[in-house]
Amino acid sequence: QVELVQSGAEVKTPGASVKVSCKASGYTFTDDYMNWVRQAPGQGLEWMGWINFNTGDTKYAQKFQGRVTMTRDTSINTVFMELSGLRSDDTAVYYCARDGAADVATYFDYWGQGTPVTVSS
Amino acid sequence: DIVMTQSPLFLPVTPGEPASISCRSNQSLLYSNGYNYLDWYLQKPGQSPQILIYLGSNRASGVPDRFSGSGSGTDFTLKISRVEAEDVGVYYCIQPLQIPYTFGQGTKLEIK
Numbered sequence: 001q002v003e004l005v006q007s008g009a010e011v012k013t014p015g016a017s018v019k020v021s022c023k024a025s026g027y028t029f030t031d032d033y034m035n036w037v038r039q040a041p042g043q044g045l046e047w048m049g050w051i052n053f054n055t056g057d058t059k060y061a062q063k064f065q066g067r068v069t070m071t072r073d074t075s076i077n078t079v080f081m082e083l084s085g086l087r088s089d090d091t092a093v094y095y096c097a098r099d100g101a102a103d104v105a106t107y108f109d110y111w112g113q114g115t116p117v118t119v120s121s
Numbered sequence: 122d123i124v125m126t127q128s129p130l131f132l133p134v135t136p137g138e139p140a141s142i143s144c145r146s147n148q149s150l151l152y153s154n155g156y157n158y159l160d161w162y163l164q165k166p167g168q169s170p171q172i173l174i175y176l177g178s179n180r181a182s183g184v185p186d187r188f189s190g191s192g193s194g195t196d197f198t199l200k201i202s203r204v205e206a207e208d209v210g211v212y213y214c215i216q217p218l219q220i221p222y223t224f225g226q227g228t229k230l231e232i233k
Contacts, residue, residue: 037170044211044225044226045162045164045170045215045224046224047215047223047224049221059220062221097169097170099217104156104176105156105175105176106160106175107160107181109172111171112169113169
């Protein structure tokens with residue numbers, strides 16, 4: 001079955017960068033959109049952006065423009081999300097979520113397990 | 122950005138009773154193709170979110186038929202016909218129509 005497996009927890013100091021990976025098993029990425037969503041402690045969900053696995057095209061929320069970079073490595077069926085200039089309010093669990101909807105729909109049918117990122121001096 | 126507003130934010134429900142969550146947007150989510158771009162997710166305690174409803178009223182694969190979605194334009198509702206213990210968690214609506222996709226604040230459902 002399809003599974004998205006993310007990299008492990010990270011602890012970073014303010015100003016540093018973090019790179020989170022998301023590898024698909026039981027499935028090969030094709031023309032999918034992989035989204036990244038984060039959740040600060042005790043808070044709701046926040047969409048960060050997506051990457052098209054086939055073309056490498058990206059769309060980011062304006063809030064993260066200039067700080068976030070989403071990439072993919074087709075040879076290892078993995079997508080990456082790098083966030084730079086980390087601040088304490090970037091402390092959150094980061095999820096990858098596949099938009100596997102067909103036709104006109106857009107929804108996230110598979111999610112990774114989440115990667116906790118802690119930013120602290 | 123499209124603002125999504127859910128109510129109530131906290132919903133205590135007796136097992137077997139119905140439950141209803143409202144989600145309103147400050148812009149219409151009805152696209153020119155006739156579809157409403159509004160999805161519902163449930164995040165159970167300690168888990169990643171899971172899709173329940175897409176395009177306003179379509180149940181995702183494997184979702185029990187006690188869950189239903191309705192609404193159009195700016196006003197949407199998620200209904201659970203008979204709440205079960207396994208339905209506890211936080212329910213989120215999201216609009217995937219316009220970048221940035223935006224979520225509602227979440228509605229926490231608990232069992233009385």
